[in-house]
Amino acid sequence: MSLLRQFAGQTIIYGVGHILSRVLYFLVLNSYLTYRFDDSHEYGLYGLMYGYATLLIVLLSYRIDTAFFRFGSKEGSLSKAFSSAFFPLVLTTLILVGSIILFSNSISIYLGIPEYPHYFRWFAIIIGLDVLALLPFAKLRLENKAKTFMLLRIGNIALTILLLLFFLEIYHPQNQYGGWLKQIFTSLSLDVDFVFIANLISSLLLFVLLLFMVGKPSFKIDWTLWKKMVLYSAPLIIVGVANSVNQYFSPQLQQLFLDGTTYENISQAGIYTASLRLAALLVMFNTAFNYAAEPFFFKNAANKNDKEIYAKVLSLYVICAIIMVVGLVYYLDILKLILGPKFRAGLFVIPILLGAFLMLGIYYNVSIWYKLADKNIYGSIISILGVIITVAVSSFLLPQIGIVASAWASFACYTSMVLLALYFGKQHYHIKYDFTKILSLLGFSLLMIFFAFSIDMLNLNLMGSLGLKTLLFVGFLFSIFKSNKKLLLELKRS
Numbered sequence: 001m002s003l004l005r006q007f008a009g010q011t012i013i014y015g016v017g018h019i020l021s022r023v024l025y026f027l028v029l030n031s032y033l034t035y036r037f038d039d040s041h042e043y044g045l046y047g048l049m050y051g052y053a054t055l056l057i058v059l060l061s062y063r064i065d066t067a068f069f070r071f072g073s074k075e076g077s078l079s080k081a082f083s084s085a086f087f088p089l090v091l092t093t094l095i096l097v098g099s100i101i102l103f104s105n106s107i108s109i110y111l112g113i114p115e116y117p118h119y120f121r122w123f124a125i126i127i128g129l130d131v132l133a134l135l136p137f138a139k140l141r142l143e144n145k146a147k148t149f150m151l152l153r154i155g156n157i158a159l160t161i162l163l164l165l166f167f168l169e170i171y172h173p174q175n176q177y178g179g180w181l182k183q184i185f186t187s188l189s190l191d192v193d194f195v196f197i198a199n200l201i202s203s204l205l206l207f208v209l210l211l212f213m214v215g216k217p218s219f220k221i222d223w224t225l226w227k228k229m230v231l232y233s234a235p236l237i238i239v240g241v242a243n244s245v246n247q248y249f250s251p252q253l254q255q256l257f258l259d260g261t262t263y264e265n266i267s268q269a270g271i272y273t274a275s276l277r278l279a280a281l282l283v284m285f286n287t288a289f290n291y292a293a294e295p296f297f298f299k300n301a302a303n304k305n306d307k308e309i310y311a312k313v314l315s316l317y318v319i320c321a322i323i324m325v326v327g328l329v330y331y332l333d334i335l336k337l338i339l340g341p342k343f344r345a346g347l348f349v350i351p352i353l354l355g356a357f358l359m360l361g362i363y364y365n366v367s368i369w370y371k372l373a374d375k376n377i378y379g380s381i382i383s384i385l386g387v388i389i390t391v392a393v394s395s396f397l398l399p400q401i402g403i404v405a406s407a408w409a410s411f412a413c414y415t416s417m418v419l420l421a422l423y424f425g426k427q428h429y430h431i432k433y434d435f436t437k438i439l440s441l442l443g444f445s446l447l448m449i450f451f452a453f454s455i456d457m458l459n460l461n462l463m464g465s466l467g468l469k470t471l472l473f474v475g476f477l478f479s480i481f482k483s484n485k486k487l488l489l490e491l492k493r494s
Contacts (some may be wrong), residue, residue: 040270095258
């Protein structure tokens, strides 16, 4: 079986697992919450807390899972690398989670939401469990147990949704059938509280199950190996922090820079976050792609034809991604029904966000070189510059044009990061990408989006608009497959 087909097979498995779990989470949970919440303020709180969680997971994990890929992928070193990384991670996680719980009141005041210190105590536990789950999940990926990985991800999301529906529809304090749980949850005043509680319970059960799945680890710690892993991952902490700010901190920046009151700004952040979640369908594909790509790239780094493979993988990514982007734009009139009517005011940011997330996926591809060449410092430099662009554009434009500024900030950030990754990569780990093909694909997708906007300006009824767009979309698919037939057929060869 060719390496390219092997990669495609793993991507499909990870893609089905990750995208299905995200579809369950965003299309079910996201849709349900936008219809359930009385206003966008609760959804704004939802976006704020998960933004902080994403950042803290990077800090608490110190990206040791990526280092585990690097050192655990060597033959015979998987078990030693896992135990050497896992037990020190348990110790540091306990210390940092305890600190967050201890100072939760001060943290909530400092971050401008003094009414919700309990959120930080809950999230400290959620974050700790998620951090400790990273290495068992990484071990499954490195052992090519993609199906097990998929089932655990889907099961975790499904359980979260079931628990949330259970709390909000059956044992909600406002319901007459509260039972004994009603006494426990009677102090919870917002529906979003139960979202966080459901997440906490499911994270705990997932972690316990993961420990059984990966088996009993050895208690032997190779401190020399651990130091190598930490030194390797140290620059990636900066990368992770920067990526968290770039991708998940729009609500925080909107809270800070929009010209309304704190309550109004958080409400606007809720409207933006709802549209962001819808555009994140493309991010789901990016993440699924990355799940397969990272261990695949490391395992095949010694292959003499590896650079040619990386170039083909980028072309395949762009083909798949532009199909998703154009499809999402063409059928936005249907997809918008996922969101409650109160949250559809921000739909106009979705095409810009899709462009931004497309560039993010390209960046995942063209930046792999610094991990393979052990030059992670370049990832830090690029990511820091990306944060500077995000904050600069947001601080300048948010007071001027509102929440759409966050979408343009993301697009400017990721486009700049792609260009920087290509510039540095050419000097240290040159890969000959097919830029003619890639640029033509991007140009074609822009033309198709222009056609979609032109159809919208005709003010046709819904059926007429969708019918015309469908004809164009089918023609688009035919052109893509015909012009890339050679590359796509390569996936079918053994």
